[in-house]
Amino acid sequence: MMKRYVITHEAISGRIVVDYLNGKIAVIRLDEAEINDKAAEKFLRTVPVLEEQLPAAFSSKTIIVPEDYPVDFEYFWKRYQLHRNRYKAEQVF
Numbered sequence: 753m754m755k756r757y758v759i760t761h762e763a764i765s766g767r768i769v770v771d772y773l774n775g776k777i778a779v780i781r782l783d784e785a786e787i788n789d790k791a792a793e794k795f796l797r798t799v800p801v802l803e804e805q806l807p808a809a810f811s812s813k814t815i816i817v818p819e820d821y822p823v824d825f826e827y828f829w830k831r832y833q834l835h836r837n838r839y840k841a842e843q844v845f
Contacts, residue, residue, distance in 0.1 A: 754778070754828070756819045757806060763791065769819075772803040778831060 759768040766785035771778045780799060782792055800809045807816060825842055829835070 754831075755803065758817045758819050759810070760815045760817075761810075762813055768795065770799060770806075772806075773831060775803045777801050777803075 753774060755772045757770045757772070759770060760766075764785050764787050766787075768785050768787075769779075769781040771781075777799065780796065782795075787795070798809055800806055810816065829838065829841070
């Protein structure tokens with residue numbers, strides 16, 4: 753299952769988007785945030801690989817909000833590592 757979290761902090765202008773697939777990190781998007789290189793490196797070192805560790809990884813000044821978003825089959829298929837029986841997978845999806 754794919755989940756998206758939007759992360760904001762008083763030191764960052766904008767938002768950082770983190771996507772998890774089956775509880776493991778899949779995508780980190782910094783393009784919606786105005787963040788300097790040093791802060792970006794610190795963030796990338798801090799963000800956990802496992803979704804369950806996300807709330808404990810940041811300070812109390814960090815706001816983490818789960819975001820609902822539609823996941824279509826093409827998005828799922830491109831990111832899922834096991835590619836077989838596409839037709840059957842589409843039917844189940």
